[in-house]
Amino acid sequence: MDIIRGRELTVGYGESAVLCDLTFGIPAGQITAIVGISGSGKSTLLKTLAGLLPPLAGGFDFAGRAIDYRSESSLSFLYDKIGVLYQGGALLNGLNLFENVALPIRMRYPKMPEEMVRDMVHASLAQVELADSVEKFPAELSGGMAKRGGLARALVLDPDLVFCDEPSSGLDPITSQRLDDLLLHLRKTFRMTLVVVTHELRSIERVADRVLLIDGGRLRFNGEYREMLASDDPFVQTFLLRKDRHDDA
Amino acid sequence: MTELGPTAPSAETVPLPKRLRAPEVAAVLEDLERRADVGLLTLDFGAVEEFDSSTLAFLHYVRCQPARLTMINIREDLARAEEGFLHWPHPAEETQVEPAASRLTRSLTTVADGYIRRGRSLGSFLTMFGDEVYHIGGYLRERKGVYPGEIWNQLFFMGYGSFPIVSLLLFLVGVTISITSANQLKIFGAQVYLADLIGYAMLRELVPLMVGVILAGKVGAAITAELASMTVLEEVDALKTMGVVPERFLMVPRLVAITLAVPLLVALADVVGIMGGIVVARVMFQMTPTAFLTEMVTSVDWTDFAWGLIKTVVFGWAVVVGAGFKGLTVGRSAEEVGRATTESVVLSVTMIIIIDCIFAFVLY
Numbered sequence: 001m002d003i004i005r006g007r008e009l010t011v012g013y014g015e016s017a018v019l020c021d022l023t024f025g026i027p028a029g030q031i032t033a034i035v036g037i038s039g040s041g042k043s044t045l046l047k048t049l050a051g052l053l054p055p056l057a058g059g060f061d062f063a064g065r066a067i068d069y070r071s072e073s074s075l076s077f078l079y080d081k082i083g084v085l086y087q088g089g090a091l092l093n094g095l096n097l098f099e100n101v102a103l104p105i106r107m108r109y110p111k112m113p114e115e116m117v118r119d120m121v122h123a124s125l126a127q128v129e130l131a132d133s134v135e136k137f138p139a140e141l142s143g144g145m146a147k148r149g150g151l152a153r154a155l156v157l158d159p160d161l162v163f164c165d166e167p168s169s170g171l172d173p174i175t176s177q178r179l180d181d182l183l184l185h186l187r188k189t190f191r192m193t194l195v196v197v198t199h200e201l202r203s204i205e206r207v208a209d210r211v212l213l214i215d216g217g218r219l220r221f222n223g224e225y226r227e228m229l230a231s232d233d234p235f236v237q238t239f240l241l242r243k244d245r246h247d248d249a
Numbered sequence: 250m251t252e253l254g255p256t257a258p259s260a261e262t263v264p265l266p267k268r269l270r271a272p273e274v275a276a277v278l279e280d281l282e283r284r285a286d287v288g289l290l291t292l293d294f295g296a297v298e299e300f301d302s303s304t305l306a307f308l309h310y311v312r313c314q315p316a317r318l319t320m321i322n323i324r325e326d327l328a329r330a331e332e333g334f335l336h337w338p339h340p341a342e343e344t345q346v347e348p349a350a351s352r353l354t355r356s357l358t359t360v361a362d363g364y365i366r367r368g369r370s371l372g373s374f375l376t377m378f379g380d381e382v383y384h385i386g387g388y389l390r391e392r393k394g395v396y397p398g399e400i401w402n403q404l405f406f407m408g409y410g411s412f413p414i415v416s417l418l419l420f421l422v423g424v425t426i427s428i429t430s431a432n433q434l435k436i437f438g439a440q441v442y443l444a445d446l447i448g449y450a451m452l453r454e455l456v457p458l459m460v461g462v463i464l465a466g467k468v469g470a471a472i473t474a475e476l477a478s479m480t481v482l483e484e485v486d487a488l489k490t491m492g493v494v495p496e497r498f499l500m501v502p503r504l505v506a507i508t509l510a511v512p513l514l515v516a517l518a519d520v521v522g523i524m525g526g527i528v529v530a531r532v533m534f535q536m537t538p539t540a541f542l543t544e545m546v547t548s549v550d551w552t553d554f555a556w557g558l559i560k561t562v563v564f565g566w567a568v569v570v571g572a573g574f575k576g577l578t579v580g581r582s583a584e585e586v587g588r589a590t591t592e593s594v595v596l597s598v599t600m601i602i603i604i605d606c607i608f609a610f611v612l613y
Binding site: 047050051052076079080082083084086087088090091092093094095103104106107108110150153 | 392393394396397402478479482483484486487489490491492493498
């Protein structure tokens, strides 16, 4: 069953469309990678699916419900069910790691007892191996730690789906692999749905069950990763570094 | 060797060095400029072995001046490199000269676009002002949507953090205005009225205006810089996807804090400003503080203090909403953070003056 279903979705900024007429499904319980070359519109699509950027045309359903950007309750429904890991972690600089991860709990359930908040935050930080850094402020964290902190915050309320925007970018191969392993662990253990925006081939290979490949403002490929490997589309082959260059742009 | 271009037998030949990269090309160009009156020059590339993109640009430059410059003995590898270089897009060649009418139209369009953008911006600002009233009401009803302790943090920053600068500046303003006025009053033998003048001017006008401007520079700029950085670093987006309303989470604590901080700042500013007057009256006219205050209360009362306070609270709201508006509507680059901060201070000071002018019409 698809947790997200795009319906002729057109996304972009102002009046200029970046991606046009996308119709696709993102199945629940799997890791779907949205991939494409730099500037292809991957992050723009993620912003629209995460409730940050209204579509220019068309729309999408989340868990069977059409998301209406004009309706506060519709967006609240979406926000209640998702978590987002941003490129740099996007932790609030004025709060330490504990308070950053506790923020979604405090904002959504202001009357939750402090003991419960503490337990939930520690469980989430332990998942990302940051249980020892609770007192640190974002400025004291490395890039990889900030991303893991951002992931802990995205996971703390056990969302149905987590969006990850370029989780491996700017990380060394070992930290990047640890983050990928963590995403695989979340999918396997909690049957969590993850949507990963990336252009890192190694990361796609390691984590992706399905791939949405974007090129030239349209969906170029939508299917399982192993089907992508077998695709004879010149752009897909080029993207997978199986061909030097493609002429079919 | 490839020989390109015609060679005039009578031309003066300039041998070029083995290494012809940017510094040498610059030296050759200077040499050519010195020989501007020589007529046709032949550049001999025979010795050139080391070259870079500036050499290729130089070849292209020479080729564009056949009446003055010509070339001989261009090596195969240099000719091949130039061939590749010529296939790159040359912006200068692609640029077409725009007709004057088109330039005028574009200038007018730019000006018109600017006004339309400002109009929209004003609309968004007023909408935000309304939204903030709604959010404050919502917060006071529900007591949620704001980080616990944030109002106290902001109160500390805006109030306690502004005490030293407000004290210093308002004392100096009190002294300056007193000295300036005292000299005029002395001419008419009206020294005693210095107390009335300082009391009235400070409570009604100077303290609200100065505190407002200090808040614009200190608090407003800090709010814009902080919120703009948060926007650029996707922290505001992160708040939204957590289900938090940034306009409430970030703005309400600041608006509540400024409302609480302003009365303290105004009271402090009134006291130190009047103290400046007392010091000058004592030094210049040997007037005792008691005599100064006794005279002052004959012309000012608590309503002057109250109106000054109300005005400053309104200035504070304008500063916070203006700064928040600039911070939350910033673009996505670091450069825009600086620009937004500057614009925020200009916007705040402009609003303060406009609001002050409106108050002047209403009150006097």
